[in-house]
């Protein structure tokens with residue numbers, strides 16, 4: 001999941017704002033949404049509305065902050081903390097809409113606005129978080145907290161907000177603060193450039209095939225999709241393959257032509273490393289050095305120590321040790337997988353050692369040999385709509401919630417579907433948007449985000465607008481969209497984040513839904529477990545032509561094959577996690593060669609050359625463009641939690657155990673931010689999480 005880029009302010013903005021003042025009354029972003037469920041009126045929002053909306057929203061936010069600062073009364077929880085907690089609503093709304101559309105509908109105009117606004121937003125945020133008079137007030141309330149008669153939630157909100165300011169540099173000297181602001185502004189711009197370069201690299205690489213013989217082995221649907229991509233690229237009659245997942249993965253899995261597999265994989269793994277205008281290496285040097293400098297200013301030895309201090313893991317050392325415990329057995333399994341694949345290759349007449357781009361092809365053969373399972377056997381049972389209905393079914397069985405399709409909600413693209421989510425008693429919970437198909441201009445991957453988070457205004461509840469965005473294949477003619485197993489579980493995963501969004505509650509925005517980075521993937525990853533349960537597959541995995549449910553034998557094969565290729569999967573993921581940590585535990589500004597650093601980091605851990613890190617540095621968006629710096633490990637960390645949590649359902653003998661589901665909803669999804677994450681987990685589970693269920697699930701124990 002990608003987290004929404006949140007708001008940030010400046011005095012400069014105010015004067016700029018007035019120049020755009022005359023547009024304001026006609027700007028749909030600045031008027032109340034007169035729509036069903038106050039959803040954004042996408043049909044009315046035009047690109048030119050964003051800039052004046054940002055400027056006005058920052059101005060309003062600044063006015064709210066100034067009112068707190070200039071309040072003549074002594075600062076207290078209500079007039080300072082609650083006022084701060086409730087400030088910036090308009091800016092949050094404008095930012096949510098803009099940045100979500102930037103990811104889903106990127107255009108040169110949107111990118112230009114982002115590049116112009118980002119420094120202003122960062123400065124805006126910095127000006128608030130480093131405001132000395134504001135911090136004085138917060139500190140006064142904080143210092144009095146023992147005697148203020150606050151309840152635990154109010155106390156936690158106060159402590160969190162106080163920490164936000166300290167972590168941002170509120171305790172720094174004036175000259176340190178101004179350096180910190182420069183760093184933040186530079187980082188914001190650099191990360192936007194990084195992301196933009198990747199999009200350009202993806203759009204800039206095409207492997208054009210003009211001989212059908214070169215596509216031998218590839219399923220017909222992938223050949224058809226490549227023909228469609230060729231038409232879009234002005235190469236009608238040929239086939240085009242790109243570094244997008246829906247294109248390169250099937251090609252590497254199935255195409256017999258080894259040279260072309262290598263060529264396409266290179267197009268994928270060289271992104272941002274082509275020594276052209278889109279090269280990301282210089283940006284990485286600058287970003288890691290700036291992050292180190294910022295961490296040092298705040299009294300941390302490195303960026304990772306700063307980031308992880310707020311997480312469940314607490315220190316980089318704990319994360320290294322955790323990754324190591326899994327790395328060692330996983331690398332051993334991966335080497336066994338390679339040896340088994342080499343054997344198959346040799347038996348087919350390949351007389352050279354396998355290389356990295358061969359892994360998918362021979363893994364597929366190994367899967368067939370060992371588990372007698374061919375991915376193409378499963379796909380007919382994974383029609384997109386059926387998978388979606390399957391996840392709705394699971395949510396209904398667990399939580400009693402229902403989904404009603406809406407056709408009266410404004411959409412930013414015709415690909416998007418909307419649902420009203422209702423609680424077990426029929427009351428309104430949320431609006432849910434799903435944007436399935438891959439498009440030019442959409443960022444890669446899949447994510448869950450919100451156009452509006454749950455909040456309370458006095459006694460009134462404002463309900464969330466949650467959105468899931470994927471890059472599934474586009475429908476081709478009348479043919480239904482069939483998902484791969486990976487795509488089906490991705491949909492369940494993102495839906496898990498969406499459930500977190502639907503269920504989040506709390507009087508204070510700062511702590512509502514606030515769980516640390518290394519727990520935030522628990523709600524999502526636990527849903528993947530249900531996707532693969534035989535009992536659940538029997539409900540949703542129906543053949544797209546006959547409607548017959550997946551035969552028991554095939555379900556058994558699918559379940560058995562869950563141990564397939566696990567060595568590779570864990571190693572390529574952990575390699576990227578380690579690379580991320582290495583980049584962010586540097587203690588000197590980095591001016592050396594990026595690729596050399598990467599190679600050394602991998603050699604040190606004994607990574608075999610047949611496996612590349614899942615993300616190489618130059619296209620590692622999570623850490624250089626997505627807010628997951630020193631945090632890529634969190635998915636694996638959360639896997640301990642999700643394996644242990646799902647085990648509770650299994651052990652109870654009922655995967656839909658409603659008592660457990662109610663506890664999971666309350667302590668993790670609704671109130672996860674109300675206390676220390678470990679305490680909340682124990683309230684759900686009755687004990688701290690054990691690593692054993694993960695090791696067993698992954699075949700490492």
Ligand SMILES: [Zn+2]
Pocket residue numbers: 001002493494497521524
């Ligand atoms: Zn996620």
